[in-house]
Amino acid sequence: KGQIFQSAALLLGGASVFCGYETYQGNEKFYSNILMPTVHALFGPEMAHNLAIKALSYGVVPKKQKQEFDRLPCKVFGLEFSNPVGIAAGFDKHVEAVGGLNKLGFGFVEVGSITPLPQDGNDKPRVFRLPKDKAVINRYGFNSCGHQDAVTRLSKNISGETILGVNLGKNKESLDATKDYTEGVLKLGTYADYIVINVSSPNTPGLRSLQGRDKLKNLCTAVVAAKNQLPNKPPILVKIAPDLTDHDKVDIAHVVVQSKVDGLIVSNTSIARPESLESSNKTERGGLSGEPVREMSTKLVADMYKLTHGNSGATNLIELLMEAKVTENVLFVGKVPIVGVGGIWNGKDAYEKIRAGASLVQIYTSLIYEGPPVVNKIKRELNELLEINGFSNVSDAIGVDHK
Template identity: 45%
Template sequence: MSLIETLGLKALYRLDPETAHGLAIRALQMGVTPAPGPLTSPRLATTLAGLSLPNPLGLAAGFDKNATALAGLARAGFGFVEVGAATPLPQPGNPKPRLFRLTEDGAAINRFGFNNDGVEAIATRLAKRPKGAVIGLNLGANKTSEDRAADFARVLARCGPHVDFATVNVSSPNTERLRDLQGREALMALLGGVMEVRADLARPIPVFLKIAPDLDDAALAEIAEVAGAARISGIIATNTTLDRTGLRSPHHGEAGGLSGAPLFARSTRVLARLADLTGGEIPLIGVGGVATAEQAYAKIKAGASAVQLYTALVFGGLTLVKEIVTGLDHLLARDGFANVAEAVGTDTETWL
């Protein structure tokens, strides 16, 4: 990490976390953040549900909710970028404060509640996206919607022509009863509507499903079955957790979803369990607690074709992207893998 980035992070830590996040987005817009450009090698280049990625490290949804920093993020070294979540109508989200740093735990708690500018504004920005980058959108539902399942399809219909993939997000803990959509019947109906819209797009794109880390084995088996029946393109494991075991920060009792280091083991176990349940038939994206090349590698060996991160950037800055990608390249070379795909699922047993 450069001296400038170190000083910048220290300055941001003095601010309210949501204010600091807004300034980070502004820095990306102004082009004053690390911009190594595409990071790739023959070992790192891979495919995910038909998408050609320069490397398997992606940015998780939530960082750039409104797709306002696409150019800066496209130059930051990620293999792919996911923005959103977007809902049909703009909504302010939950009352502030709603984002908390848990520095002692390398974690964060948020209860944003799908705050975003709405699908029309976000679609307009996505239509002007930088060329060459792989960019996807997290689909959400309005809190006051009478038909939340239809909201996901509406967002995809409007934004699908402008993105490379879309994610159905039924796993945020911050919109009341949203996680109820992970049940078999509700999920089948929701995914059916989304996949109908996908089929009507001039360029059908991969559709992923993002799930919670707090599901038991029976629920995971049900989701794996539904995902296969709906023919979705992949599963993202996982979103934030409601668990608070072992936290030391004074903010540990705040309501919302916990992300960051404490989520790593829990989310990786869910990932490995899904890899076992699906038998490699459905691509998996591992997210939750990734802060090092070794952790990204562990997710891949547990069954992930690609990984995502977000919270680690709060503590490590964007320089972390290059550190993880180059470190992953070295780990693959060390273990004799010619490419990422060869390493996928080679060590699920550790986590089962």
């Protein structure tokens, strides 16, 4: 009996040492095949998310995650990025883990969405894993610490080591969206390298209607005027949904260029539920992210690139432009940089978005399933693909599918 106990203890001890070692080393396969599935079996999605934020807030990350690659440094919005892979909004909603995320090797960190007043968001449960589909559905509904709390952390927490985006939302009960966003620009803008106007979350009633032409025009004009009052004048990006009609796309391109918005983030989560979904959670309400939105978002990156960079290949969209009485000249002088996000799992996915027109990319759902080593994996594979295809820098591959 004693011997069996001893052997079991040895085995358990050995396994713990092995797991501890692999966790510390940041072994990609160990994380995606063993550690993350175990975490998912033990904790619900929101609990796992909170634990990850806690660990990152203490700077607890696997070893040697911050590796840089020769083809990845790039300049976008006048900012120097060490690499083009960022963490998307919604992960560090309350500005708690910026330093830890920087240590994971992200080229930029976007915090938020942050609303003016603190609010709880929707009732729990409000995040669901769809493991068979490599996807997530969330209906957090902007649980936010509010501007004041964010300012406190932004002002003391930020090391200046990373490029920091601040993503702004509106309060659920607010009747004046423009006021919510302009307040955000004025209060948080001085701490931000760029600001995101999120008008595409599906979980705040009426929010996505702000993507309509007239409302968007008023909003963008006010927001750009507000940022021009700031000493640092951070670039303004508008984040859009993947579920837009061709008319919506044309309207957005038009407004963005005319109101001098600096960039687009393409895209947020989707309200669509593709036939292919297999997981039992597929019927949950909320925004779908991960692999099932990859193609939708890449297509939207391509469409928005064509609309804002002047490409004659976009025949159907150009016709719509003409119908909307928008001259090509008005639109195409803009050359609005695009941040591509949605379902990026590896270097190839990132490379596709860049070829479609993205200057930078972001991830969220792949981090949930693969854990921290996914960041380095994407960077390494992207660097390899650029080398194989004869690009000396990632910037040279932007939009090449259209050339």
